[in-house]
Amino acid sequence: MTEGSVRPEAFQKAGPKRISVGRIDDNGVRANRAYHEKRDMQICEDLCNAFVSRSEQALVNFIPRFQCDVDHSRGGRRHGTSTRIPAAQDHFRGTRRVGGTKLSVHQQRQRSIRRMLHIMSQSRREDRDSSRRAQENQQRLVADLRSQYDVIICGAGSSGSVVARRLAENLDLRVLLIEAGGSDDAETVLDPAQWPANLGSDRDWGFEAQPNPHLNGRALSMSMGKGLGGGSSINVMVWARGHRSDWDYFAAEAGDAEWSYDSVLQIYRRIENWRGSPDPRYRGESGPVWVQPASDPSPIAYAMLDAAREIGIPTFAHPNGKMMEGPGGASISDMLVRDGRRQSLYRAYVHPWLDRPNLTVLTDTTVRRVLIEQQRAVGVEVVRAGQVLEIRARAEVVLSLGAIQTPKVLMHSGIGDHAELTRFGIPVVQHLPGVGQNFQDHVSFGCIWEYAEPIAPRNSGSEATLYWTSRPGLDAPDVLFCQVEFPVPSDRTAARGVPAQGWTMFAGLARPASRGRLRLTSADPGVPLAIDANMMSDPADLTTAVACVDLCRALGNAQAFRPHVRGEAMPGDIRGDALEDFIRDAAVTYWHQSCTAKMGRDAMSVVDASLNVYGIDALRIADASIMPRVTAGNTQAPCAIIGERAAQMIAQAHGL
Ligand SMILES: Cc1cc2nc3c(=O)[nH]c(=O)nc-3n(C[C@H](O)[C@H](O)[C@H](O)COP(=O)(O)OP(=O)(O)OC[C@H]3O[C@@H](n4cnc5c(N)ncnc54)[C@H](O)[C@@H]3O)c2cc1C
Numbered sequence: 001m002t003e004g005s006v007r008p009e010a011f012q013k014a015g016p017k018r019i020s021v022g023r024i025d026d027n028g029v030r031a032n033r034a035y036h037e038k039r040d041m042q043i044c045e046d047l048c049n050a051f052v053s054r055s056e057q058a059l060v061n062f063i064p065r066f067q068c069d070v071d072h073s074r075g076g077r078r079h080g081t082s083t084r085i086p087a088a089q090d091h092f093r094g095t096r097r098v099g100g101t102k103l104s105v106h107q108q109r110q111r112s113i114r115r116m117l118h119i120m121s122q123s124r125r126e127d128r129d130s131s132r133r134a135q136e137n138q139q140r141l142v143a144d145l146r147s148q149y150d151v152i153i154c155g156a157g158s159s160g161s162v163v164a165r166r167l168a169e170n171l172d173l174r175v176l177l178i179e180a181g182g183s184d185d186a187e188t189v190l191d192p193a194q195w196p197a198n199l200g201s202d203r204d205w206g207f208e209a210q211p212n213p214h215l216n217g218r219a220l221s222m223s224m225g226k227g228l229g230g231g232s233s234i235n236v237m238v239w240a241r242g243h244r245s246d247w248d249y250f251a252a253e254a255g256d257a258e259w260s261y262d263s264v265l266q267i268y269r270r271i272e273n274w275r276g277s278p279d280p281r282y283r284g285e286s287g288p289v290w291v292q293p294a295s296d297p298s299p300i301a302y303a304m305l306d307a308a309r310e311i312g313i314p315t316f317a318h319p320n321g322k323m324m325e326g327p328g329g330a331s332i333s334d335m336l337v338r339d340g341r342r343q344s345l346y347r348a349y350v351h352p353w354l355d356r357p358n359l360t361v362l363t364d365t366t367v368r369r370v371l372i373e374q375q376r377a378v379g380v381e382v383v384r385a386g387q388v389l390e391i392r393a394r395a396e397v398v399l400s401l402g403a404i405q406t407p408k409v410l411m412h413s414g415i416g417d418h419a420e421l422t423r424f425g426i427p428v429v430q431h432l433p434g435v436g437q438n439f440q441d442h443v444s445f446g447c448i449w450e451y452a453e454p455i456a457p458r459n460s461g462s463e464a465t466l467y468w469t470s471r472p473g474l475d476a477p478d479v480l481f482c483q484v485e486f487p488v489p490s491d492r493t494a495a496r497g498v499p500a501q502g503w504t505m506f507a508g509l510a511r512p513a514s515r516g517r518l519r520l521t522s523a524d525p526g527v528p529l530a531i532d533a534n535m536m537s538d539p540a541d542l543t544t545a546v547a548c549v550d551l552c553r554a555l556g557n558a559q560a561f562r563p564h565v566r567g568e569a570m571p572g573d574i575r576g577d578a579l580e581d582f583i584r585d586a587a588v589t590y591w592h593q594s595c596t597a598k599m600g601r602d603a604m605s606v607v608d609a610s611l612n613v614y615g616i617d618a619l620r621i622a623d624a625s626i627m628p629r630v631t632a633g634n635t636q637a638p639c640a641i642i643g644e645r646a647a648q649m650i651a652q653a654h655g656l
Contacts, residue, residue, distance in 0.1 A: 134354035141360040148392040149176040149360070151650065152380055153400055154367040154409070157230020158345045158636045159623040160400030162643025163650075165288075165349035168359035170656050175359050176391065177350065178382060180366040181227030189233045190341050192460040198234035203227045207404055209516075209533035209589075216584045218492060222441075222531060223591055224402055228363065229346035231402065232636050235591065237342055237460050238482065239291045239334040241268055242631030242638045243467075244325045245476040253600040253628040256609035258645070261325075267644050268320070268637070276334070282321035288348045289640065290338040293318060294463035297332055299564060300455055300503055301464035304483050305330050306560030308466055319465050324633075328467030328477035335459060336636075345640055368525040370397055370413040370619060372429050377619035393618070395654050398646060400623040403593040404529065407436040407518050407625060410597065410606075412525045415613065424523040430615040434604035435597055436529070439516035440630040442480060442590035443535045444508035445545065445583055446488040447552045448569040450499035455564065457485035466555070467510060467632065470547035477632050479548040480510035480590075481555070489570070492585040499569050507552040508590050509545060510632035513538035518596055535587060545583045592635045597625035610649045611642075622646035 103111070153164045156179035164177040181203060184190075188197040198204055200223075207222040225231040244261040251260035269284035275292035276283070283291075294301065305315045308330035316323040319331040336343045353359055365384040370377050371392070379392035399406045410416055414429030416436065421428050462484050467477035484504040489496070516534035521527055536542060549571060555561075557568060571582040597606035597613075607613055611620040622642050624635055631638045650656075 149174045150395045152176045152393040153398045155400035158232045158639035159643035161346040161349045163647045166647030177361045184228040184233045209531040214536040229344035232344035237336045238634045240633035241320045246631040254609035290343045297463040298458045303560045304464040307555045307558035310558045330466040333465045376617040396618045399621045403596045403625045407596045434606045436518035438595045440595040442508045442592045444590045445586040447505045450566040451501045454501040461485040470544045478511040480508045482506045505552045513540040594624035594627045594630045598628045599626045
């Protein structure tokens with residue numbers, strides 16, 4: 001199936017696997033008609049999607065398929081006037097006279113395609129014009145940088161992008177969005193297959209955790225996105241909403257039912273533009289976030305679902321509905337990919353708003369501190385082109401710098417643990433001992449199989465996902481698997497020998513018990529924090545990890561994978577100390593750093609249910625830092641919710 005198509009399950013039904021396309025004998029006519037109706041339906045659907053998503057390339061890709069249909073029908077039977085073409089496309093129905101000429105179905109299709117191509121090239125020209133207008137607008141706004149805005153949002157990542165766009169929808173508000181990194185206009189960002197190329201590049205903050213005795217002394221690399229879109233511009237594009245129990249836990253910790261699953265589900269429905277099979281109870285179709293099931297997934301992804309069924313794990317049409325309300329299941333992943341291109345949360349929210357007069361996006365500008373006067377945030381101190389500037393905020397400052405940089409800026413602003421701040425001579429504005437504590441992340445262990453015959457990765461190379469419980473009696477998943485269609489060993493397990501052509505089960509802990517912390521190393525905001533990720537420090541995590549790897553091996557060695565694999569490359573059938581050693585050597589981050597300025601009501605909480613920083617007026621946090629505990633899945637979708645809720649609460653607080 002080509003780019004722009006969105007329903008792999010429809011493709012499966014209609015695909016050539018099921019009904020052969022060849023010479024038709026009399027007995028085959030009905031079957032072939034049925035095939036063609038299904039296939040036409042699929043093509044019409046793809047065509048509409050390509051058209052809606054305005055991809056000329058995707059549309060052009062369909063033409064050979066039409067040709068191929070016609071070639072197959074040269075026997076004359078299938079595309080006669082009696083062939084019923086699906087009602088979805090009236091253009092293609094039967095023979096028609098146009099301007100006195102009788103046109104066959106095929107000719108009608110060709111004309112329609114030509115017409116669509118024409119409209120599309122017009123609309124692409126309009127797109128180009130509007131993107132030029134947006135660029136000029138931003139150049140103007142940045143050149144006339146003001147000394148004061150209504151709201152300043154620090155960090156244009158997953159959450160910050162949402163806050164900025166929602167607030168800027170109100171033309172009476174002057175909004176400034178500040179980002180340390182640069183543009184996202186690069187193939188390594190926009191081409192889903194190229195995401196690994198960003199790791200270690202200048203789009204990555206390149207954080208590194210401290211050496212960890214629980215990981216055989218290893219210091220894990222902790223990539224985080226730097227640049228417009230933040231993590232959502234370099235991540236694997238998986239859209240995972242979090243489990244019912246996560247959101248209900250958030251609500252309980254915050255003491256606010258607005259954070260509950262039922263409440264948040266309505267926000268998800270409102271923000272999604274879901275392109276998979278309709279499921280209105282769970283999915284919305286008119287929001288800014290284009291979400292689609294991985295398009296035309298690899299056979300290895302389908303093998304994962306078959307393997308899950310084989311060992312008694314249910315499979316679902318998509319992972320973001322019923323599957324996240326019980327013990328889990330397996331599914332083809334939902335992706336933030338539109339028409340074959342990454343659709344980061346920045347692209348979904350801010351990019352279409354760049355031509356507005358009230359939203360300024362300031363890149364290559366690093367926030368050092370929040371300016372606080374009489375316990376009220378009044379602006380920020382930034383570094384831009386080597387110069388330190390102050391920009392004031394009339395209404396609020398929002399920190400959306402991610403779970404490492406947000407606590408850092410808080411601490412450098414005098415908000416944090418009294419003893420920690422005074423150790424570096426930073427004047428204490430507000431004692432909040434929870435700043436930088438409660439660090440959480442999903443830890444993962446790459447188990448690898450060798451392909452029987454190489455299968456090239458598709459999409460982002462991660463198209464199937466599985467959540468399950470490591471032991472009986474749990475009502476929510478505590479293990480999480482993303483299949484990766486190439487080998488992903490750790491620095492240490494790479495030395496054990498990795499097949500040149502293989503795939504990985506990225507097997508991780510969805511509910512880690514270990515907690516880490518972040519600490520200042522200097523009073524200078526330019527010096528990085530020490531990240532004590534402390535993964536696997538809680539013995540409960542080792543027990544779950546052993547069960548997780550066992551489950552992973554049961555899946556990877558299931559019958560369903562046999563046609564695709566030559567054998568298991570790692571860990572193999574090892575037990576006891578050897579397995580525990582593998583786990584400590586294999587552990588890597590899932591890049592879901594979070595929870596370092598948690599929302600709650602106890603002494604270690606940093607923000608309240610409205611995301612206000614305790615003890616400071618006009619300062620909110622909206623990013624993964626506020627999670628009381630990491631959600632049982634990938635974290636960008638929950639960050640979008642955090643952004644949505646923050647914007648809503650800011651608007652309410654200021655009567656906007
Ligand atoms: C390699 C990788 C793969 C991932 N895969 C997935 C996935 O497939 N699915 C998923 O759901 N999640 C994934 N994640 C995680 C997800 O992207 C993050 O959880 C999410 O982006 C966090 O959002 P945030 O708003 O908290 O912070 P971020 O998105 O990290 O945004 C913070 C922004 O603030 C900017 N910033 C930081 N400090 C400063 C400063 N001092 N001044 C100005 N700007 C600053 C940063 O440059 C960044 O743009 C992945 C992450 C990585 C790194």
